[in-house]
Amino acid sequence: MINPHPPHLARIIDRVQESDDIFTLRLRFNDPSIQSAYEFKPGQFNMVYLPGAGEVPISLSSDPDQKDSFFHTIRVAGRVTKGIDKLGIGDEIGIRGPYGQGWPLESAEGKDVIIVTGGLGCAPVVAVIHYVLKRRERFRRLVILQGVKHSHDLIWRASYERWAQAPDTQVLIAANATEAIWPWHIGTPIDLVQQADFDSANAVSMICGPEGMIVAAAKSLTERGLPEADIHVSLERNMQCGLGLCGHCQLGDKFLCKDGPVFAYPEVKFLLERGGL
């Protein structure tokens, strides 16, 4: 029986500071055979291990067709991510994965893709944006709805401005609070659903962010006529093993690490609307 627990070592080959507390690492497994065999789908995650500190689940943010390396965009949120933030090019970390179910990108082909995110730098869906833009002809409209607390929390601001210029792409951003120059909406991403331009009979939505926002966004999308089965959400829990063993990622009957983290909305609607589970 293969021991599923130990991580593989990977080296940081590039590092980009995205904002005060968000950074992106480009990583490559030390062992070339592991790197070349490594395959993932956007929406899946790795357990990222900082030696001496522990592991955290982080979603993959790079393009799955890039085979020589992979990216993690990480927000400093606790002890382990704080330690990873201090690492530089050439340093090693441990990686095991990929785990879980990714976004349903094949079934989104030929449809409008509506991305809704709230909170800070939602890496799971940024990977989807890159994925769609790189394979633009396979998809119809791309609608990006992004909500942040404060305008200065918007990372990749230049990217959003660039994406807004792309054909058949609509970018709508909202902040609850703003600085003086803020060309976008003031409010929540839910307000933006009204302005989104999509064909509800032929669209797929992918949402990530705080659970309350997910529920509100799904509700306004269904009010615009999008069937619940076409809404997919990425959830977070205290994942400690990624293997379906430790039990920490449970939400009702689901193990987020193996049944998710991406779910079709009807699978988790009751649990999310209920809250506190």
Add this chain to the structure above:
Amino acid sequence: MPIPHYLPHSSLQQLFEALTEDGYAIVGPQAKENRIDFGEIRNTAELPWGIGLIQDAGASQLVDGPKNRCFAWANGPQAMKPLLFAPREPLWQIRHGKNGYVVDAINPETRRLAVIGLRPCDLSALRIQDQHFLEGQYPDSHYGARREGLLVIAVNCTHPAATCFCASTGDGPGAKESFDIALTEDDNGFVVETGSPEGEQILARLALKEALSTQMETAADNLRNAASSQRRSLVSDNLRDVLMSRLDHPHWDEVAERCLACGNCTAVCPTCFCHAEIEEASLGGNHSLHSREWDSCFGERHGYIHGKQLRPEIKQRYRQWLTHKLATWHDQFGRSGCVGCGRCIACCPVGIDITEEAAALLK
């Protein structure tokens, strides 16, 4: 179905010797500090002869039992679970090598264990733990290594405790499957059944007589009485829908007032599988050990994410335990997560009783 045989008490030591010859270490029950504990034994004299056990909500006490019996008690706080799913064990270590870090997988040292004295409820729990640790996408190699050499000698329950309700969950008091050998004790010895070729192979060497029909009748009677003597019961239907539709029932608040969130129930529950992963860096910083240890959904770290508790209130934690055990377990494992052993009732410091709480929630 192989023909049942009869193993007199006086020949039990021969069974131990056959097991030892085959390279098994024998683990069995012993009376210790007012409870029944499973540990390594060599001699049948170490079994809890003449011991009885009185258990009730929040209470458990060894008493004198019938002199010529060694299984006249129901269960202790632990049996199979810690032998396969270790309470704490290392998974890997990382250290500095010549050109960077080196990760060493740590695999457990295992021995072939013959465990005697598992109850039918323990066998059902074993089946669930097997499903959880071995039948998913990533089988757990630590559990698997220990499970591989395991020989199960079950002992059917003739003396259920007041906390037992396996008859209502369908898990006891007689074992139907998942054993190599199953024994039913009477005053002179045991009616023996085998459930696997390994079990048969071992018994064949003991030159036992076939059980007499009177002996088999006594065994069947004893098990029938054991079932009918159980006073507690859990509604045996799938409680999933009814419990999930009562997440706001006032009874959750009522239990939360009594519950200390100590986690005893999850620790003694033979089906609970939750564990936390922990990292211990050496003081010199040369290496770091990554381990896992049993965790509980009643504890602080279970629902911790980004500096926040998903289930800050005891009410939410008790609800997680009960709805997982009796409701969502059906979706995950195709059956309830409760095998009716009553351990959580006896080991609860304030005597919270899963059968009563479930009944109150169904009202």
